[in-house]
Amino acid sequence: MLNGKIIVLGVSGGIAAYKAVELLRLLTKAGADVHVIMTRAAQEFVTPLTFQTLSRNPVHTDLFELMAQGDIGHISLADRADLFVIAPATANIIGKLACGIADDMLTTTAMATRGTVLLAPAMNVNMYGNAIYQENEERLRRHGYLFVNPVKGDLACGWEGEGKLQTPEIIFQEVLKALTPSDLVGERLLVTAGPTREEIDPVRYLSNHSSGKMGYAIARAAWRRGAQVTLVSGPTALPMPWGVTFVPVESAGEMYDAVMALVGECSVVIKAAAVADYRPVVRAGEKLKKRGDAMTLELVKNRDILRELGKEKGSRLLVGFAAETTELLSNARKKLAEKNVDLLVANDVTEAGAGFSVETNIVHLLYRDGRVEAPGILSKEAVANLILNRVAALRSEQEG
Numbered sequence: 001m002l003n004g005k006i007i008v009l010g011v012s013g014g015i016a017a018y019k020a021v022e023l024l025r026l027l028t029k030a031g032a033d034v035h036v037i038m039t040r041a042a043q044e045f046v047t048p049l050t051f052q053t054l055s056r057n058p059v060h061t062d063l064f065e066l067m068a069q070g071d072i073g074h075i076s077l078a079d080r081a082d083l084f085v086i087a088p089a090t091a092n093i094i095g096k097l098a099c100g101i102a103d104d105m106l107t108t109t110a111m112a113t114r115g116t117v118l119l120a121p122a123m124n125v126n127m128y129g130n131a132i133y134q135e136n137e138e139r140l141r142r143h144g145y146l147f148v149n150p151v152k153g154d155l156a157c158g159w160e161g162e163g164k165l166q167t168p169e170i171i172f173q174e175v176l177k178a179l180t181p182s183d184l185v186g187e188r189l190l191v192t193a194g195p196t197r198e199e200i201d202p203v204r205y206l207s208n209h210s211s212g213k214m215g216y217a218i219a220r221a222a223w224r225r226g227a228q229v230t231l232v233s234g235p236t237a238l239p240m241p242w243g244v245t246f247v248p249v250e251s252a253g254e255m256y257d258a259v260m261a262l263v264g265e266c267s268v269v270i271k272a273a274a275v276a277d278y279r280p281v282v283r284a285g286e287k288l289k290k291r292g293d294a295m296t297l298e299l300v301k302n303r304d305i306l307r308e309l310g311k312e313k314g315s316r317l318l319v320g321f322a323a324e325t326t327e328l329l330s331n332a333r334k335k336l337a338e339k340n341v342d343l344l345v346a347n348d349v350t351e352a353g354a355g356f357s358v359e360t361n362i363v364h365l366l367y368r369d370g371r372v373e374a375p376g377i378l379s380k381e382a383v384a385n386l387i388l389n390r391v392a393a394l395r396s397e398q399e400g
């Protein structure tokens with residue numbers, strides 16, 4: 001994910017400095033080459049050796065030491081960094097950056113960088129609320145610095161409130177976003193994912209094997225690329241993606257209602273959910289008792305959400321999926337036409353490495369002009385980005 005990226009991780013002196021160790025682990029695990037700079041105060045909380053061991057790079061602490069070696073360290077690091085992250089960023093560091101003060105290795109390198117700087121503040125709640133701090137943050141935001149807001153919680157100083165460093169996982173997500181070109185800014189995406197559950201009685205339901213992985217990958221990728229994303233999801237075991245408006249639903253009927261309520265505000269809809277085509281005619285109020293050797297369950301058709309969306313599409317881009325087990329392309333072509341979508345993503349869910357639950361997918365992309373793309377097996381993350389690339393291209397064609 002971050003292979004080939006050089007990230008400078010600045011650590012300033014707060015109790016949350018230990019969380020920077022976990023952030024470093026996430027960054028290196030994703031393939032980034034991380035160079036850590038610690039302030040003097042940060043070294044009171046965590047030793048440079050911890051960061052050096054995990055980053056496999058020397059940790060920079062002293063501006064003059066590196067200069068003595070003939071390497072103008074702050075300039076070379078500033079020049080090479082794809083991204084500069086400071087986590088935790090104290091009120092002191094933010095104040096210095098806002099005022100253009102460069103008096104140590106961290107502030108000097110940050111001032112010299114021409115790339116993006118992402119700050120994750122952590123401090124006492126009253127410091128965070130202080131008007132001077134807020135003005136400093138506002139000033140840095142105006143100059144293009146990015147922030148990962150702190151969260152509410154019990155603070156080390158004994159107070160409770162806003163000022164706690166955001167979790168390393170979420171800072172990591174913001175790092176991915178900061179490193180991704182924002183080519184979907186202005187698009188409002190509605191993504192559906194996961195299975196639906198059609199209740200038979202209070203303990204049983206009809207459903208399918210969808211894990212939600214495909215739809216969640218699309219939602220995450222679109223958020224990173226700058227879109228505003230709403231994810232309508234059936235029940236899954238996946239964590240809610242960060243940055244996305246999450247709308248949980250159970251049944252196809254609930255998904256229909258949620259999608260119809262939201263679609264008016266959306267410029268793109270991507271329907272990756274595996275929606276039940278039928279539901280029981282009657283949902284029993286009590287657990288059905290065992291009777292006889294066989295039983296018949298009468299089903300009634302659910303409304304087809306995608307088909308409904310296709311009826312009044314306007315300039316909205318509509319992407320459908322087709323989960324097939326035979327005659328992939330001819331079935332998919334029928335769905336493309338009948339549901340009036342701009343792009344249809346077809347997968348044969350019986351193929352190894354494709355479809356339900358797995359981390360990869362093998363898709364065919366079908367267009368209205370008859371073109372078919374077959375990119376072969378890809379991670380669901382890569383499939384998500386491919387679909388979004390095609391959405392961006394369709395939008396350009398539409399505008400062009």
Ligand code: PMT
Nearest residue numbers: 210211212213214271274275304305306321322323356357
């Ligand atoms: O969730 P994963 O485990 O990652 O698995 C991914 C996936 C296999 C679920 C995904 O790649 C996929 O194929 N999703 C579509 C599943 C499906 O319901 O296909 P379908 O061919 O039955 O439906 C065609 C399209 O109509 C789909 O976009 C579906 O969302 C939509 N539909 C179907 C029925 C219905 N009542 N309303 C709908 O909107």
